[in-house]
Amino acid sequence: xxxxxxxxxxxxxxxxxxxxxxxxxxxxxxxxxxxxxxxxxxxxxxxxxxxxxxxxxxxxxxxxxxxxxxxxxxxxxxxxxxxxxxxxxxxxxxxxxxxxxxxxxxxxxxxxxxxxxxxxxxxxxxxxxxxxxxxxxxxxxxxxxxxxxxxxxxxxxxxxxxxxxxxxxxxxxxxxxxxxxxxxxxxxxxxxxxxxxxxxxxxxxxxxxxxxxxxxxxxxxxxxxxxxxxxxxxxxxxxxxxxxxxxxxxxxxxxxxxxxxxxxxxxxxxxxxxxxxxxxxxxxxxxxxxxxxxxxxxxxxxxxxxxxxxxxxxxxxxxxxxxxxxxxxxxxxxxxxxxxxxxxxxxxxxxxxxxxxxxxxxxxxxxxxxxxxxxxxxxxxxxxxxxxxxxxxxxxxxxxxxxxxxxxxxxxxxxxxxxxxxxxxxxxxxxxxxxxxxxxxxxxxxxxxxxxxxxxxxxxxxxxxxxxxxxxxxxxxxxxxxxxxxxxxxxxxxxxxxxxxxxxxxxxxxxxxxxxxxxxxxxxxxxxxxxxxxxxxxxxxxxxxxxxxxxxxxxxxxxxxxxxxxxxxxxxxxxxxxxxxxxxxxxxxxxxxxxxxxxxxxxxxxxxxxxxxxxxxxxxxxxxxxxxxxxxxxxxxxxxxxxxxxxxxxxxxxxxxxxxxxxxxxxxxxxxxxxxxxxxxxxxxxxxxxxxxxxxxxxxxxxxxxxxxxxxxxxxxxxxxxxxxxxxxxxxxxxxxxxxxxxxxxxxxxxxxxxxxxxxxxxxxxxxxxxxxxxxxxxxxxxxxxxxxxxx
Amino acid sequence: xxxxxxxxxxxxxxxxxxxxxxxxxxxxxxxxxxxxxxxxxxxxxxxxxxxxxxxxxxxxxxxxxxxxxxxxxxxxxxxxxxxxxxxxxxxxxxxxxxxxxxxxxxxxxxxxxxxxxxxxxxxxxxxxxxxxxxxxxxxxxxxxxxxxxxxxxxxxxxx
Numbered sequence: 001x002x003x004x005x006x007x008x009x010x011x012x013x014x015x016x017x018x019x020x021x022x023x024x025x026x027x028x029x030x031x032x033x034x035x036x037x038x039x040x041x042x043x044x045x046x047x048x049x050x051x052x053x054x055x056x057x058x059x060x061x062x063x064x065x066x067x068x069x070x071x072x073x074x075x076x077x078x079x080x081x082x083x084x085x086x087x088x089x090x091x092x093x094x095x096x097x098x099x100x101x102x103x104x105x106x107x108x109x110x111x112x113x114x115x116x117x118x119x120x121x122x123x124x125x126x127x128x129x130x131x132x133x134x135x136x137x138x139x140x141x142x143x144x145x146x147x148x149x150x151x152x153x154x155x156x157x158x159x160x161x162x163x164x165x166x167x168x169x170x171x172x173x174x175x176x177x178x179x180x181x182x183x184x185x186x187x188x189x190x191x192x193x194x195x196x197x198x199x200x201x202x203x204x205x206x207x208x209x210x211x212x213x214x215x216x217x218x219x220x221x222x223x224x225x226x227x228x229x230x231x232x233x234x235x236x237x238x239x240x241x242x243x244x245x246x247x248x249x250x251x252x253x254x255x256x257x258x259x260x261x262x263x264x265x266x267x268x269x270x271x272x273x274x275x276x277x278x279x280x281x282x283x284x285x286x287x288x289x290x291x292x293x294x295x296x297x298x299x300x301x302x303x304x305x306x307x308x309x310x311x312x313x314x315x316x317x318x319x320x321x322x323x324x325x326x327x328x329x330x331x332x333x334x335x336x337x338x339x340x341x342x343x344x345x346x347x348x349x350x351x352x353x354x355x356x357x358x359x360x361x362x363x364x365x366x367x368x369x370x371x372x373x374x375x376x377x378x379x380x381x382x383x384x385x386x387x388x389x390x391x392x393x394x395x396x397x398x399x400x401x402x403x404x405x406x407x408x409x410x411x412x413x414x415x416x417x418x419x420x421x422x423x424x425x426x427x428x429x430x431x432x433x434x435x436x437x438x439x440x441x442x443x444x445x446x447x448x449x450x451x452x453x454x455x456x457x458x459x460x461x462x463x464x465x466x467x468x469x470x471x472x473x474x475x476x477x478x479x480x481x482x483x484x485x486x487x488x489x490x491x492x493x494x495x496x497x498x499x500x501x502x503x504x505x506x507x508x509x510x511x512x513x514x515x516x517x518x519x520x521x522x523x524x525x526x527x528x529x530x531x532x533x534x535x536x537x538x539x540x541x542x543x544x545x546x547x548x549x550x551x552x553x554x555x556x557x558x559x560x561x562x563x564x565x566x567x568x569x570x571x572x573x574x575x576x577x578x579x580x581x582x583x584x585x586x587x588x589x590x591x592x593x594x595x596x597x598x599x600x601x602x603x604x605x606x607x608x609x610x611x612x613x614x615x616x617x618x619x620x621x622x623x624x625x626x627x628x629x630x631x632x633x634x635x636x637x638x639x640x641x642x643x644x645x646x647x648x649x650x651x652x653x654x655x656x657x658x659x660x661x662x663x664x665x666x667x668x669x670x671x672x673x674x675x676x677x678x679x680x681x682x683x684x685x686x687x688x689x690x691x692x693x694x695x696x697x698x699x700x701x702x703x704x705x706x707x708x709x710x711x712x713x714x715x716x717x718x719x720x721x722x723x724x725x726x727x728x729x730x731x732x733x734x735x736x737x738x739x740x741x742x743x744x745x746x747x748x749x750x751x752x753x754x755x756x757x758x759x760x761x762x763x764x765x766x767x768x769x770x771x772x773x774x775x776x777x778x779x780x781x782x783x784x785x786x787x788x789x790x791x792x
Numbered sequence: 793x794x795x796x797x798x799x800x801x802x803x804x805x806x807x808x809x810x811x812x813x814x815x816x817x818x819x820x821x822x823x824x825x826x827x828x829x830x831x832x833x834x835x836x837x838x839x840x841x842x843x844x845x846x847x848x849x850x851x852x853x854x855x856x857x858x859x860x861x862x863x864x865x866x867x868x869x870x871x872x873x874x875x876x877x878x879x880x881x882x883x884x885x886x887x888x889x890x891x892x893x894x895x896x897x898x899x900x901x902x903x904x905x906x907x908x909x910x911x912x913x914x915x916x917x918x919x920x921x922x923x924x925x926x927x928x929x930x931x932x933x934x935x936x937x938x939x940x941x942x943x944x945x946x947x948x949x950x951x
Contacts, residue, residue, distance in 0.1 A: 201899065235899045236833055238798065266894075269796035269838075269887055297883075303793040334878045341793060341841045412877060440912060443877045446813040468816045472937045488818045492809050524805070527822045535829050543832035546801040547825065557805065 004047045004083045011037045011046075018052060031056045047083025050075045051092035058099060072096065080109060087116035091123055098126065101526055103133050111139070121150055125533065128160065132532040132548060137168035155202065158184065160536035162206060166213060166545055174213035178206045202539035204235040209541050211243060220250035238266070239542075249280065256280055264291065268298045275304075284308060299323070299338065311347040320348070321355060328363040328371060333409040335367065336374035343378040366392050366406065370413045382421035382788070389417050396433065408434045408444060415451060422758040422789035424455035435464070442468055446493075453496035456503045456791065465493050479600040479609070489520045491559045498566050503766060503791075511570045512611025517563035518627055525554050556634035564627045568643050571620035573770065575650045576737070621651050638669035645677050646737075649684035654691060654699050657681045661706050671709050675724035676734045678707035679717055683738050728754045732767040741771045749781035762791055794879070796887050798895070799835035799848065804828055806845040807837065814874035816938065827852060827871060833899040834868065836891045838875065838884045847875035847884045851892040853900045868893070868902035868949070885916070886923050893924075897949045905949055908935060908942040920945050 007015060014033045021030035034049045034056065054075035058064055064072065076096045083089035090113035097106035110127040113120070124147040131140035144161040151157045158181040165174045185199055207230040214223035224247040227240065234240045241263055248256035260277035263270065274291070278284035288305040295301065302323055309316040320342075327335045342348040352359070352375050360368050373389035376382070395402045396410050411434035418427035431448035438444055445464055452461030466481035475481035485493060498513035528551050535544030601609045608614055617623070624647045632640050641664035648657035661677040669677070681703060685696050703712045710724045718740050725731040728751045735744055745768055755761045761782060768775045779792045799807060804824050812818050819827075827850055828835060834851030850871040870892070875884045896902040909916050911931070920926040926945040935942030 204899075237898050238833070238895060267796060267891055269794065271793060271795040272797065300793060300795075330881075332881045334881070337840070337878050338794075338882070409877070441877070442816055443814045447877075472816050474937065487820070488812060489808065489821055490812045490818075492813070524821050528825070530822075531825060531829060534826070538830055540829055540832050543801060543829050547829065550801045553802075 003085075004045055005041075005043070007037065007046065011040060015048065015052075018049075022052065022056065025059070027056050027060050031060070045082055047079040047081070047089045048086055048092070050079030050082070051089045051096070052079075054079065054096050055092055055099075058096065069100075080112075084112075085116065087113040087120060087123075090116065091120070094123070094126065094130075098130065103130055106130050107134055107136065107139075114143070118146065119150075121147065124150075128164075129529060129532040132164075132167075133529050135548075135552070137164065140164040141168045141170065152184075155185075155199070155539070156537045159202070159206070159539050159541060162209060163536055163541050163544055166209060166541070167548055169216070171213040171217050175210050178210040178213075181206060199539075200233070201235050203233060205539055205541050207233055208236060208239060208243075209545075212542070215243070215247070220247045223247055224251060241266075245276065249276065268295055269300055271300060271304070274301060278304070278308075303338075303341075306342070311342075311345050311351075317351060320351065321358070324352075325359070325362040328359060328367060331364050331367045333367050333370050333406060333413060336371050336378075336413075340374075340378065349375070349379045366395050366402075366410060370410060373417050374413065377417045377420045382417075385417050386421055386423075386788070389414050404437045408438045408441065411437070412444065412447065415447070418788075419451070419454070420758070422761070422786050422791070424451070425790040426788075427451050428455045428457060428460070432460075449493060450496055453493075453500040456500050458497070458500050458504065458506075461497065461500060465497070477600045482609075483605060486516050486520065489523065491517050491520050494520070495559045495562050498563065502566055502569070503762075505769065507570050507574065508611040508615040510566055510611075511614050512608070514563040514566035514570070515611065515614060517559060518567065521555055521557070521560050521563075525551065553634050555630050561631060561635060561640075564631045565643065567627055568624040568647050570615070571624045572646050572650045574615060575621055621647055625651075636663075636667060638664040638667045638673060641667060642669065642673055642677055646680060649680050652684060652688045652691065654681065654685055654688070654695060657684065658699050658702050658706070661703075665706055670727065672725050672727040672730045674707050675709060675720070675726075676730040678703050678712045679721055679725065679734045680737050682712055682717060729760065729763055729767065732764055732771075736767055736771040741773050744768065744771060744773050745775055746777040749778045752778070752781050752785060758786065758789065761786060761789065765792065793841050794846070794882070794884065795839050796836060796884070796891060797839070798833065798891075799828065799837045799850075801825075801828060803837050803845060803848075807835075807848045807850070810845050810848055810874060810876070811872055814876065815872065817872065817936070819872070824850070831896075831900070833895045834892055836888050836895075838879070838888060840879075846879040847873075847888055849873040849885075849888040849892045851896050851905075853896065853902060854906075865903040866901055868896040868900065868905040870905065870907035873907075880915075885919060889924060893947075893949060897951065902949050904946055906944065906946045908932070908944055910936065911941045911943060917943060920947075 014037050018030045018033035018037070021027070021033065031053065034053045037049045038044055038046055038053070054072040057068055057075070058072050061068055076093050080089050080093040090109045094106050094109035094113060097103075097109055107127070107130040110123055110130055113123050114127055117123075124143055128140055128143045128147065131137070131143060141161070141164045144157070144164040148154075148157040148161050158177070162174055162177050162181065165171075165177060182203065185203055189199070211223055211227050211230065214226055224244070227244055227247065231240065241259065245256055245259035245263060248259055257277055257280040260273050260280065263273040264277065267273070274288070278287060281287040285305065285308050288301045288308065291301040292298075292305055302319070306316060306320055306323070309319070311320075324335075324339060327338060356372065359371065362368075363371075369388050369392040373385045376385035376388060392410070393414070394400055396407045396414075400407070402410075411430045415427040415430040415434070418424075418430060428448070428451040431444065431451045435441070435444040435448040445467060449461055449464040452458070452464055462478065462482075465485060466475065466478055469475045469481045469484045470477070475484045494513050494516050498510050498517065501507070501510035501513060528547060531544065531547060535541070535547065538544075614620070625644070628640060628644050628647065632644070641660045645657045645660035645664065648654075648660060657677075658681055661674065661681060664677060665674050681699065685691060685699055688696075700713055707724075710720055712720060715723075717738055721731060721734045721738065721740065725734045728748070731751075732744070732748060735741060748764060748768060752761075752764075755764055765775065765778065765782070768778055775792075782789060782792065805821065808819065808821050808824050811824075831852040834853070836849050836851075837845050838847035840846050850873070852869055852871055854867045854869055870889070873885060873888065875888075893902075893905055896905065906929070907920065907926070909920060911917075921928070924947065926947040929944045929946045932942045932944050934940070935944075
């Protein structure tokens with residue numbers, strides 16, 4: 001690639017003018033200057049102008065289309081290449097890549113600019129923020145240090161360097177820099193004498209960070225001594241006391257226990273303080289008894305004591321019953337939440353069973369009924385639970401004379417019991433009633449919304465989800481309300497929408513909502529960028545450092561995992577054409593909510609409001625791999641690898657599929673899962689007419705070494721599946737993917753008792769639906785065993 | 793067992809979802825992160841044994857003189873507080889607020905704290921007035937987006 005020739009003085013001035021226009025956001029004037037420069041050059045080449053033009057084209061359109069972005073990409077790449085010795089070109093390339101959130105390319109461009117002109121302080125801030133965002137801590141330290149040498153009088157530069165050093169684990173330097181900075185602040189305070197300058201919080205933060213840097217060097221004794229020297233200047237007394245107590249434990253000082261007792265005095269509901277004090281006590285049970293007696297209103301020591309006692313002992317019985325009776329006597333309908341944790345212990349269940357009469361006498365009829373219903377429900381006696389709670393059902397009626405708060409609490413509990421029994425329709429109805437009684441209660445409406453989606457009643461679910469936003473004037477109609485829900489990042493609601501659509505086999509909407517969730521998580525990750533400036537400026541270094549460390553796990557979230565699962569399942573399903581999915585979905589266009597939405601939706605704000613384009617996207621499987629890889633980084637679990645395997649198999653990437661199976665096994669996949677994965681790969685190999693023979697033979701050799709139970713090579717897949725895919729859900733999925741669906745529903749009905757929970761039953765039913773078989777034999781047997789289950 | 797402890801950065805996503813589930817005044821994650829990085833010691837959470845957030849309080853310092861009021865006292869503000877319905881009437885809101893106010897006083901030398909409460913939310917109003925010693929400063933007309941009035945309440949903080 002030829003290099004740019006230097007500009008003559010006329011064009012040099014034009015370029016300066018173009019930059020000034022750009023700074024003033026006068027993009028059109030700037031573009032005219034830049035195009036003039038390029039036009040006047042014989043070879044039409046000027047790298048800096050190309051880079052600037054790219055930025056201008058980007059800014060001139062509110063939302064640049066794909067064509068514009070392509071042109072911008074090309075201009076930036078070409079501009080930085082032909083002017084590769086220009087720090088200006090690289091700086092502009094960095095700005096462009098940053099705008100496109102291509103942080104790695106941006107960092108490279110900023111680094112090039114920085115190396116060509118290390119004194120250009122304009123790039124420091126962006127470069128530092130990019131380095132922080134990409135966790136390139138050595139670069140971060142380097143740039144922050146450079147910035148400090150140029151701006152010794154800027155507090156932020158000091159704070160930023162200290163944070164960078166801590167993140168880069170340069171703890172000795174953290175100590176030294178804090179010392180220096182403290183002296184600088186001291187001098188400043190004496191010179192300025194401005195009462196408005198209050199750096200005490202900032203100083204306190206630096207001192208505490210230095211203490212943490214000493215701790216990180218595993219020098220607890222020195223850290224403790226330092227902590228005592230800084231005590232008068234530390235504002236965060238709680239953090240100081242917590243660190244002191246922790247360090248006293250590490251240096252085996254007997255005062256540690258006393259410190260934890262003081263912390264308990266300060267916050268008697270912090271469980272960790274008790275746990276630490278117990279560890280330090282020779283008689284933890286005695287200690288808890290003392291603490292419980294000293295603060296009888298606080299339940300924490302009492303519950304901890306119960307956890308310590310043998311649940312079959314008379315002492316446990318006495319304390320447990322005393323606590324339970326005392327709580328029940330308050331007649332709060334939700335008392336059960338406090339005791340739920342004990343339900344993994346059969347002795348506690350028996351204790352309550354044996355004392356039902358006593359409990360009945362301790363409180364009013366309704367709180368008793370609700371508690372006992374929960375008791376039966378959590379000991380898997382759903383029929384008894386429903387009988388108990390339905391005995392007092394009339395209290396929820398308008399003329400029952402009970403206050404509406406109690407009625408709402410009752411209905412909330414009732415819906416919970418119904419959900420656990422699998423009667424999702426009745427649970428939804430109970431919450432509709434509760435929400436109707438207290439129409440201003442957002443929490444009840446949230447619960448009702450979730451119940452609608454769990455029951456796959458998307459029409460009612462959307463209506464409920466939108467209610468407060470329309471009432472609160474955040475949105476004028478459903479379409480705006482949907483945008484509002486995603487804009488406030490209500491991931492819990494949006495993922496429930498996605499799951500409901502998935503169950504209804506409305507794949508485009510399921511995909512749309514799951515992609516909404518994925519977008520929100522990307523926003524969570526992206527929006528931390530600004531805090532790499534704000535955090536050091538604010539001086540709250542410990543929290544900023546926590547943020548940077550936490551951000552590595554932003555995608556490690558159940559909601560994100562659910563969204564990824566839906567996205568990859570939909571794209572694999574579409575790719576495999578298990579069903580004529582789009583045709584199937586068309587039948588739901590009659591759904592009144594969707595029809596209504598179609599009229600209102602503004603395609604200017606969302607060009608694909610129902611996810612149809614996403615569904616038909618040719619790169620769906622590649623996008624599925626992308627989100628799975630993001631999840632894999634934070635959750636390298638067998639389930640993630642097995643999902644990757646499915647996608648690779650659908651892409652006919654057999655080697656990668658086999659590697660995923662191997663990784664799933666290494667991460668502890670069950671034999672059933674491994675057999676399932678082997679079947680999927682084997683099937684993909686058998687049905688791929690274009691796979692090179694060498695690849696096929698290699699995989700067929702490898703498979704039996706991974707799936708060692710059974711011989712994948714020689715057995716018929718149906719026989720293999722029925723023998724080795726022992727988990728019912730794995731087995732159903734395998735049969736679906738292998739298209740071995742004859743008699744599947746009947747065979748599944750025969751295995752129904754292996755499905756332990758209502759969720760398993762629902763998953764099995766969904767597998768059968770996706771398989772496109774007649775579900776009747778399965779449903780009939782299910783209803784005999786689970787009479788209240790309503791999701792069929 | 794309920795645990796009440798200072799909010800950490802890792803809690804903020806859950807705080808955001810608890811806010812959306814409980815209240816009509818919602819915040820994007822970036823705001824909650826900004827709040828936490830600005831005043832990290834002002835926020836506390838209540839969690840259950842499954843480590844789910846069942847209640848939270850977001851406390852902050854007022855930014856400027858206008859927010860601090862005419863008397864120019866250093867003033868804190870409770871941005872948001874909520875407890876899931878199943879966990880109400882267990883004293884969680886009171887304990888969350890007590891911890892937050894103590895911390896705002898210690899860290900930022902807050903001399904007063906203010907909050908707003910919906911006129912219809914009598915349970916919360918009684919807690920603030922009778923349980924925690926807040927006083928009604930004024931009734932702010934149409935304070936909320938849906939048009940409801942708010943009690944503006946204040947409390948003097950001392951050591």
